[in-house]
Amino acid sequence: MARLVRIVIGLGLCAGIGSIPVATLAQQQGGAAWDYTGKLGPFHWGKLDPAYKTCADGKEQSPIDIRGAHLDKNLQPIEFHYLAGPMTLVNTGHTVQVTAAPGSYIIANGTRYDLVQFHFHHPGEEAVKGTLPDMDVHLVHKSADGKIAVVAVRLMEGNANAVLAALWEHLPKTVGASDKMPDLMSPLGLIPRDPGYWMYEGSLTAPPCTEGVQWFVMERPVELSRGQLRAFGALYPVNSRMLQSPHGRKVEASE
16 A cells, blocks of 8 residues: 555644644533433433534534445645643543644644544444444544544554553543653554545534534554553443434545
8 A cells, every 4th residue: 555644743842733632522512411322322412402413414424334425636745743742631520631732733634633632432433335433533623714624543452552651641530630751641542553544524523513524534543452442442341323324425435
């Protein structure tokens, strides 16, 4: 497979992306309480709050099963400009979310998207031909005009991941708790070295399930150890949404 991603590592911090709070993008919208199981679970999201109506009625919902992708030779390589800096971990009650220092961004098909935060799902939400990963990480980015792009990386049990090893030492165990890492770190270690990717138009995978999100699902998974998998699973046994209908959407694949 041809090299698809040009990785650019910055040596210093540059201008930030504004005062984006630590809360998840979904939580910033406010709204009724929701969960991943029971009466507040995904099957009921659309009825919990009028603001969540898209969760039930939307036609471009995520996640989806990746299959039958169309090869697009015109897709640009993704440039990852991820900087090393301090990171803060927060237990949001729905996941563990990591906020990195301002300055990291990607350039995807000519558009710059600044890294806002990244978070984890167990089991993973991105299926490929019906097979779900053990976990996944969603790296959430935002463009200058407010458009959201998510880079999804599937995590499969195997060898330990160095970035996760450092992050997991600071996992907040209780809802609302946070921990700031003292050492500088780049999320680059969560990105496959030579990945291809699938691209499609989708949504946030949690309420309010806002659509118009550009998804880049990395083709190659990244490994994590059984211990790393179990450590997160102990906090969140299930925090993933079921697969959604593609409703005829086109999934494009890079070379």
